[in-house]
Amino acid sequence: MPEAPAPLTVTPLTGKAIGRLVATGALGAVVGVVGTGVHRAQAPWGLLLALLCVVSAAVLARAWTGWGGLLALALGVFAAVSLLGASGPGGDVLVALQPVGLVWYLGALAVVPVALLPRRWFADEPLARRPRA
Numbered sequence: 001m002p003e004a005p006a007p008l009t010v011t012p013l014t015g016k017a018i019g020r021l022v023a024t025g026a027l028g029a030v031v032g033v034v035g036t037g038v039h040r041a042q043a044p045w046g047l048l049l050a051l052l053c054v055v056s057a058a059v060l061a062r063a064w065t066g067w068g069g070l071l072a073l074a075l076g077v078f079a080a081v082s083l084l085g086a087s088g089p090g091g092d093v094l095v096a097l098q099p100v101g102l103v104w105y106l107g108a109l110a111v112v113p114v115a116l117l118p119r120r121w122f123a124d125e126p127l128a129r130r131p132r133a
Contacts, residue, residue, distance in 0.1 A: 017065070020065045021068050024060075027073060028073035032080025032108075035077070035081070035104065035107060036094050037094070039104040057077075058115075062115070067115070074108045077107065085105065
């Protein structure tokens with residue numbers, strides 16, 4: 001008879017874990033602010049650089065904190081871009097309703113491919129080596 005799979009273990013939410021979630025959310029806000037400033041600098045390279053920053057921050061968040069950090073990062077990027085994309089007191093906007101602006105608005109979705117990568121790519125455990133024949 002096959003054995004039942006081991007139950008999922010939930011790690012307790014410690015101060016260190018909460019600190020990491022807050023840090024990844026703050027990182028998301030910083031990436032969102034910098035990306036908003038850069039995305040129109042040199043079309044299309046500014047946008048590409050901004051999206052690469054989002055993806056690299058997503059890899060960091062996934063490796064450091066897992067799914068929770070990835071969600072915190074995406075929320076931080078989305079919040080920063082949404083706040084900076086709103087119309088200012090004089091009616092000016094930092095993220096115009098043009099194709100490059102729309103792609104940047106959806107830039108927080110750039111974390112989705114990182115979320116779909118296998119968990120073992122982000123593990124700290126060494127790979128098991130097979131003996132050579």
